[in-house]
Amino acid sequence: MVIGAGFGGIASALRLRAKGYDVTIIDQCPMLGGRAQQFEKDGFVYDAGPTVVTAPFLFDELFELFDKNLTDYFQLVPVEPWYRFVYPDGSEFDYGGTVEDTIEEIGKFSEHDKEGYKALLKQSEAIFDVGFTQLADAPFHEVCTMLKQVPALLRLKCYRNVWQMVCHFLRNDKLRQAFSIQPLLVGGNPFSTTSIYSLIHFLERKWGVHFAMGGTGSIVKGLHKLMLEEGIKIHLNTKVTGLNVDNNKVKQIIAGEQVFDCDTVVSNVDPKHLYRKLVPQQSQTLSAKVKTKYSKLSMGLFVLYFGTNKQYDNVVHHTIWLGKRYQSLLDDIFEKKILADDFSLYLHRPTATDPSMAPEGCDSFYVLSPVPNNLSGINWEDQKEQYAMKIIKALESSIMPELSKHLVHHFAKTPDDFETDYASVEGSGFSISPTFAQSAWFRYHNKAEGPENLYLCGAGTHPGAGMPGVLCSAKVVDRLIPVATLANTVNKDE
Numbered sequence: 001m002v003i004g005a006g007f008g009g010i011a012s013a014l015r016l017r018a019k020g021y022d023v024t025i026i027d028q029c030p031m032l033g034g035r036a037q038q039f040e041k042d043g044f045v046y047d048a049g050p051t052v053v054t055a056p057f058l059f060d061e062l063f064e065l066f067d068k069n070l071t072d073y074f075q076l077v078p079v080e081p082w083y084r085f086v087y088p089d090g091s092e093f094d095y096g097g098t099v100e101d102t103i104e105e106i107g108k109f110s111e112h113d114k115e116g117y118k119a120l121l122k123q124s125e126a127i128f129d130v131g132f133t134q135l136a137d138a139p140f141h142e143v144c145t146m147l148k149q150v151p152a153l154l155r156l157k158c159y160r161n162v163w164q165m166v167c168h169f170l171r172n173d174k175l176r177q178a179f180s181i182q183p184l185l186v187g188g189n190p191f192s193t194t195s196i197y198s199l200i201h202f203l204e205r206k207w208g209v210h211f212a213m214g215g216t217g218s219i220v221k222g223l224h225k226l227m228l229e230e231g232i233k234i235h236l237n238t239k240v241t242g243l244n245v246d247n248n249k250v251k252q253i254i255a256g257e258q259v260f261d262c263d264t265v266v267s268n269v270d271p272k273h274l275y276r277k278l279v280p281q282q283s284q285t286l287s288a289k290v291k292t293k294y295s296k297l298s299m300g301l302f303v304l305y306f307g308t309n310k311q312y313d314n315v316v317h318h319t320i321w322l323g324k325r326y327q328s329l330l331d332d333i334f335e336k337k338i339l340a341d342d343f344s345l346y347l348h349r350p351t352a353t354d355p356s357m358a359p360e361g362c363d364s365f366y367v368l369s370p371v372p373n374n375l376s377g378i379n380w381e382d383q384k385e386q387y388a389m390k391i392i393k394a395l396e397s398s399i400m401p402e403l404s405k406h407l408v409h410h411f412a413k414t415p416d417d418f419e420t421d422y423a424s425v426e427g428s429g430f431s432i433s434p435t436f437a438q439s440a441w442f443r444y445h446n447k448a449e450g451p452e453n454l455y456l457c458g459a460g461t462h463p464g465a466g467m468p469g470v471l472c473s474a475k476v477v478d479r480l481i482p483v484a485t486l487a488n489t490v491n492k493d494e
């Protein structure tokens with residue numbers, strides 16, 4: 001039984017099916033994909049969440065498990081530039097292409113930082129070799145695994161935060177911002193996220209940045225088809241309300257009136273929610289209780305989806321629109337938990353790569369603003385429309401002239417929606433944040449700190465959030481669960 005059909009849950013279901021298990025996957029949502037749902041409105045197609053595909057081989061692997069090819073299910077195409085950074089003074093930095101392309105762009109801002117970038121990339125590669133290649137799909141539930149890694153992590157100075165590491169190599173403030181925002185992609189404040197996460201630089205460099213034609217929703221559709229072909233049973237609109245544990249094993253999954261018997265369970269649910277609401281307290285270890293009580297959550301997200309009746313050809317596929325404040329804005333979001341008047345934004349224009357995602361001559365967009373999670377007490381019902389209009393005005397007065405005149409429709413997701421739609425504790429965008437004290441062995445383990453037949457995947461578990469992270473968490477689960485025995489095997493034709 002797999003509870004939750006985000007990418008972590010789907011990948012776990014496929015991996016266990018390939019091991020011979022009779023697999024059922026359950027989700028409370030009406031669609032598969034978790035945060036990667038897709039909406040359609042008036043002919044405009046919107047991905048709700050993830051859009052930047054890095055490490056595409058992790059998707060390939062899921063098809064290869066069954067001797068199939070990803071390209072028969074959906075198409076991934078490279079995006080160029082990977083991101084355009086737009087600064088308050090109107091200057092732009094295009095990041096992507098070859099190392100030489102990036103160095104040339106860096107030269108627009110700082111001659112000195114050309115060499116600094118090469119050194120930054122080298123350090124990022126060294127961290128990648130340990131943090132991704134060796135550890136991302138390695139089980140981390142035993143303290144000795146962590147202890148073995150301590151010398152390497154110290155050598156790589158992973159006690160520094162991402163901002164400190166970037167400042168060590170780069171002098172220009174605009175470039176420092178561009179090269180330190182990566183933790184925000186996985187829910188972390190660059191000023192408190194361990195520099196392990198600067199491996200993302202090298203990850204992007206190694207495999208590039210891709211987009212799925214038709215949007216991330218087409219990846220979900222492709223995986224849905226694969227699951228059906230392989231005989232995985234899917235129950236949507238089914239909310240799990242509890243687990244029956246007996247003799248330290250989960251025996252049944254309760255979903256309202258429905259009861260599912262089980263012998264092995266993988267949870268793709270936010271682990272804070274899992275341990276707070278689903279696993280009986282007496283069946284949890286002290287470590288699970290401590291993590292659930294004290295772990296810090298990532299920020300929330302305000303995502304505004306909108307269509308325009310014209311095309312903004314000057315807007316590239318991925319834009320990072322930076323506001324005037326950086327550290328103090330992040331402080332407002334992560335520490336003070338106040339909704340500031342200003343913001344920095346990520347703007348997604350999928351129609352730059354796939355025009356079929358909007359009616360002819362139109363564009364579909366989403367713009368994402370990191371905001372405090374729901375520990376803030378912000379009343380989103382009151383704030384939502386006002387905040388949306390502020391964002392529209394800011395885009396209109398910078399890179400999208402006359403935007404309000406060309407808006408066809410708009411709608412938004414706030415941290416409240418994340419809480420109700422995905423059982424995301426306090427509406428956080430990425431489960432618990434990726435600080436050093438919440439990474440690797442310190443993060444929620446992939447083998448439950450509780451019932452012995454319960455395993456965990458997804459953003460709140462090792463190695464962490466983001467599509468590559470949760471796909472790797474499913475690989476860890478795969479390594480922890482033995483090959484099926486006769487008792488839990490079924491012929492897929494049955």
Ligand SMILES: Cc1cc2nc3c(=O)[nH]c(=O)nc-3n(C[C@H](O)[C@H](O)[C@H](O)COP(=O)(O)OP(=O)(O)OC[C@H]3O[C@@H](n4cnc5c(N)ncnc54)[C@H](O)[C@@H]3O)c2cc1C
Nearest residue numbers: 004006008028034035049050051052240422458459466467
């Ligand atoms: C707006 C946004 C943009 C992002 N952009 C990117 C990006 O560009 N690139 C990238 O790599 N990552 C990105 N991410 C991060 C990435 O999307 C997530 O980290 C990842 O998809 C989370 O996958 P997951 O396996 O943890 O499951 P989730 O997507 O969190 O899904 C978990 C599922 O479990 C279900 N569930 C919870 N409780 C229950 C219950 N009791 N019963 C039944 N079902 C339950 C939920 O409803 C949900 O469907 C983005 C995230 C967001 C929100």
